[in-house]
Amino acid sequence: MSKDYYKILGVEKDSSKDEIKKAFRVLAHKYHPDKKNGDEAKFKEVNEAYGVLSNDKKRAEYDSYGRVFGDGVGGAGFGGFEGFDFGGFSDAFSGANGSGFGTEFDLGDIFGEFFGGRERRQKRGRDISIDLEINFAESVFGIERRVLISKNSKCAECDGTGAKKGTELKTCEVCNGRGRIKETRRSILGSFTTETACRECLGAGKIPKEVCTTCRGAGIFNKQEEIVIKVPAGINDGEMIRISGMGEGISKGESGDLYVKIHVAKHPILKKEGTNIVMPLDIKITDSILGGKYNIDTLDGKIEVKIPEGSKDGDVLRVKGRGVVISKSKRGDLLLKLKIRIPQNVSRKAKKFFEELRDEGI
Numbered sequence: 001m002s003k004d005y006y007k008i009l010g011v012e013k014d015s016s017k018d019e020i021k022k023a024f025r026v027l028a029h030k031y032h033p034d035k036k037n038g039d040e041a042k043f044k045e046v047n048e049a050y051g052v053l054s055n056d057k058k059r060a061e062y063d064s065y066g067r068v069f070g071d072g073v074g075g076a077g078f079g080g081f082e083g084f085d086f087g088g089f090s091d092a093f094s095g096a097n098g099s100g101f102g103t104e105f106d107l108g109d110i111f112g113e114f115f116g117g118r119e120r121r122q123k124r125g126r127d128i129s130i131d132l133e134i135n136f137a138e139s140v141f142g143i144e145r146r147v148l149i150s151k152n153s154k155c156a157e158c159d160g161t162g163a164k165k166g167t168e169l170k171t172c173e174v175c176n177g178r179g180r181i182k183e184t185r186r187s188i189l190g191s192f193t194t195e196t197a198c199r200e201c202l203g204a205g206k207i208p209k210e211v212c213t214t215c216r217g218a219g220i221f222n223k224q225e226e227i228v229i230k231v232p233a234g235i236n237d238g239e240m241i242r243i244s245g246m247g248e249g250i251s252k253g254e255s256g257d258l259y260v261k262i263h264v265a266k267h268p269i270l271k272k273e274g275t276n277i278v279m280p281l282d283i284k285i286t287d288s289i290l291g292g293k294y295n296i297d298t299l300d301g302k303i304e305v306k307i308p309e310g311s312k313d314g315d316v317l318r319v320k321g322r323g324v325v326i327s328k329s330k331r332g333d334l335l336l337k338l339k340i341r342i343p344q345n346v347s348r349k350a351k352k353f354f355e356e357l358r359d360e361g362i
């Protein structure tokens with residue numbers, strides 16, 4: 001039975017790409033193996049689901065057929081055995097004391113290796129997660145940050161080959177340059193000949209004649225690397241940024257990803273509502289009646305706003321184009337929420353004036 005990727009991400013079948021991306025970010029952060037209560041198995045499952053549903057072609061195949069063809073996802077490598085219940089077959093032999101069979105057989109491993117489903121997967125380095133704090137203005141306009149991370153990276157001296165610069169690679173004698181070796185395994189169904197990656201050359205088919213002195217032939221080594229993080233405008237507190245290939249490096253494989261969790265420091269006055277910025281504005285009671293002008297500080301500097309006559313407490317004034325950056329030519333608005341300031345102490349003259357207003361029914 002194929003996996004329900006929509007259920008794994010907790011989204012509906014008609015969810016938009018943005019909704020799927022948002023759900024993935026939350027779950028990836030929740031289950032990341034580097035976290036104290038992380039879950040590597042669920043993290044991989046979430047990654048697999050997002051890899052399909054974020055790709056239009058794969059998603060269309062999955063919606064139509066319940067699986068994705070040609071990449072080993074969703075059981076595509078088992079096309080010839082569709083409908084066969086391997087789980088039930090395995091249960092017939094697991095734990096059968098005295099049946100003549102041991103309990104060490106794993107049909108998932110046997111069929112996975114026999115059909116090449118596992119071995120075709122390229123090795124991948126570990127993902128890394130970090131936290132990054134930015135201020136409110138940076139979350140509105142976006143910012144580029146540079147951070148130093150200590151991690152296993154591809155050796156710059158040998159470009160990850162593990163060979164000393166200027167020297168050649170030689171054919172691996174263990175696999176004769178094929179990069180793979182054949183192994184025979186016995187199972188309850190008989191003997192199977194499978195191919196696995198050569199442990200000597202790690203599937204490359206070649207090994208260095210002389211090893212690199214920097215990484216000692218490993219092709220990777222631990223170092224501090226400066227990474228540029230482009231924080232997009234309008235990002236919210238708790239959102240994740242995924243930077244592909246900037247995680248842990250691995251020999252003869254692709255690097256993992258870097259996940260950056262954004263923490264937006266609270267502003268003492270301003271708040272975001274979608275692409276708009278909300279700001280409270282205290283005004284005098286006389287200005288609410290007669291109108292007035294106020295110079296206020298915004299993220300863009302000082303601006304002058306006009307208070308219309310007869311403004312009420314709670315009214316909202318809209319200043320266009322002073323909100324969150326949406327694109328190079330488009331921004332949200334600044335919303336000024338009026339709050340009428342009631343004086344605590346008034347002079348006799350002012351009090352008499354207000355009494356006269358009351359007598360007039362104002």
